[in-house]
Amino acid sequence: MRQGYEERPSRFDGAVVWTWTPSARPARTVLPDGCMDLIWTGGRIVVAGPDTRAFRVAPSDRGPSAAIRFAPGTAPALLGVPAHELRDDRVELAALWPGGLVRRLTERIDRAADPAAALERLALDRAAETAPPDPLTAAVADGLRRGRTVGQTAAQVGLGPRQLHRRSLAAFGYGPKTLARVLRLQRALALVRSGLPYAEAAAVAGCADQAHLAREMRDLAGTTLGAYFAPGEDAAAGANSDTPQPSGSRTTA
Template sequence: MYHEWAPDPAIAGRVACVWTNVAVSTSTQLVVPDGCVDLVWGPDGPQVAGPDTGPMPVRMNRGDRYTGIRFRPGAVGEVFGVPVEALRDARVPLSELGVLPDLTPGTMQEALAVRLREVPGPDPVASAIAGALGTGMSVGQVAWELGFGERQLRRRALRAFGYGPKTLQRVVRFQRALRLARRGTALAEVALASGYADQSHLANEVRRLAGVPLGGLLRA
């Protein structure tokens, strides 16, 4: 059973939500790319879940409890002491990163607020990069719109999100399609509104990013 709620105001600018997930049965749950980094406590202790570029199946036994903090896309910055790119498609034990060593689920928000005051903030244009890429413009057009060269845009995207602008654009587009489909929007409309060439393009991209058809993802 999954629940999420708003974070404390002290961290709300960088954190999208706090969440828990308790397995009501033994199953494999699918985590799909969303541009976020999560700090997660589970049966194996605290770990950092980096930005994904593909599906990440998680085996959960009945009664397993996970608690997490989900950073907003592009907002994690230097919180964990390593470049976000180093966390891409990885699940790293918090102890290996050498930060927040005494952090527990009960103290996580307070301790994280302290840590956020100690490290530089995220790139101030990160949200603008994601927003512009989500409009359907090409990478070159987005770079021009924001006043960057394409190489500079790529460097800033890597630092903020852990992957380049083309991958970020695919993730942003996929997440928009998923939100629309969950509202019951017809798939042809979902494809058009999300910037896909057609419904077939949508279906192929969902399979690449999620590993399952969109219908199966919605049922899950």
């Protein structure tokens, strides 16, 4: 069995299915990425809320895992809870859905030959029974990802700044300014991984300069660019790969 982190595009629109198999590396740190995850691990199903800072995975959750990571703004409708209620938190699915239902779903995934595929099926079935996400969320995330200002994004989707902020809290877990910072950092990290120097990646991603990128890295990721990309770090497990919705998960020493 391969160790470490692997991911693939999901049949759920915009989502990514990922698996984690423990290796010799001692821990994982998850960087903010604007997404929410539904995670099966150790016979439990947990919801990972949107992060505003690096999240250190607890020792009890470092066993084999399977998950589906939803594109920014798409999970709240599926889960039935506003994103801001789960911000910077990990919550048992049984706290959000009826306990009996969650037990049956968990047992089904426990027995599955492919827990990741079973979890993906759970999400697809649930989506067929619930209302779709706020139709403006994809446009908001796309505008901010492309480097538009909050004001430009509000105008693009036809909302005032206060309306945009309120809708963003429910959809993304935080306001559009924070989402823009998170998406910009993820884009910069992907550019560095593709081979661009720090300064060039910072400029292309929309940072004022390399120092600006370094500050964002410290504020949002709790580390430095040099430490994050240090030789010997398991970059494959640090998912932040070049996918439409990059993961924020990585292995650190």
